[in-house]
Amino acid sequence: MERTERKEEEEEEEEEEEEEEEEEEEEEEEEEEERRRRRGGDTKANNDEKLRTRCPFPFLxxxxxxxxxxxxxxxxxxxxxxxxxxxxxxxxxxxxxxxxxxxxxxxxxxxxxxxxxxxxRRVTQCPIPTCPTPKWRVKRLRPLPPQWSDLPPDVKDPIVREFQIPSDLTKCCSACHNRISRKLGPEVEEPVDPSRWSEEEVEALRCTLREVGCHWSKVAERLPNKTEGQCKSFYFKFKKKFDDVLAEYRKARGKE
Incomplete structure (x- = not known):
């Protein structure tokens, strides 16, 4: 019991000493702060003098x-x-x-x-006055729809008046390009690209590859609307889609 009481007394004494040290430190900090405040005017004057002597540009x-x-x-x-x-x-x-x-x-x-x-001046801006896109969001300009210059006046003029399109305009932002395209509707449909493949032609190519493999001259003979180069190019572009039919071709030929 006596040892316990002694320990408690020692701990209390240590806590009191720590509190006294903290109070002394706080008092010292307050005194130091007060001294700094008193020296503030002199310090500012000294700093101004140093800046004046070191300044390379006297007009500043x-x-x-x-x-x-x-x-x-x-x-x-x-x-x-x-x-x-x-x-x-x-x-x-x-x-x-x-x-x-x-x-x-x-x-x-x-x-x-x-x-x-x-x-x-450095930022790309859409030249259409009614453009809804914020100027800082315009990344690049796109050419107008390809049929724009060939449109009849009764179709073109209302769009020009609505969007305030300049007569010499050739490019605009993507948002305005889409707005013009929607106004044109079917007038802006692009011509059919002969290199495009329909679903029937793709299925015919699959059947042909299953029967003759990658013999492109024979493949082109069975696809009258496609050339040998178009068949070969389409195959290598979507090669993974035809792996199964070529595997069947090789299996039938005893190559696997």
């Missing part, structure tokens, strides 16, 4: 070095209060703003308005 004021002070946009000459209203022109970016890098002053900056205009 001290506030502009610390937070960005009054300065001028190099493009529109607008007077700006701080650097939050402008952006620096990095090396190699002068041409984007129509400037010559060799003629730039030290630390040139442009206001946010001029920068946005320069960025918009």
């Amino acid at each position: 004021t001290l506030p502009s070095l610390r937070k960005g002070g009054p300065h001028e946009c190099i493009l529109c000459n607008a007077q700006l209060e701080h650097f939050g209203l402008s952006r620096p022109i990095a090396p190699g970016q002068a041409a984007q703003y129509g400037l010559v890098e060799a003629h730039l002053p030290p630390n040139p900056r442009v206001c946010n308005s001029c920068r946005c205009r320069a960025v918009r």
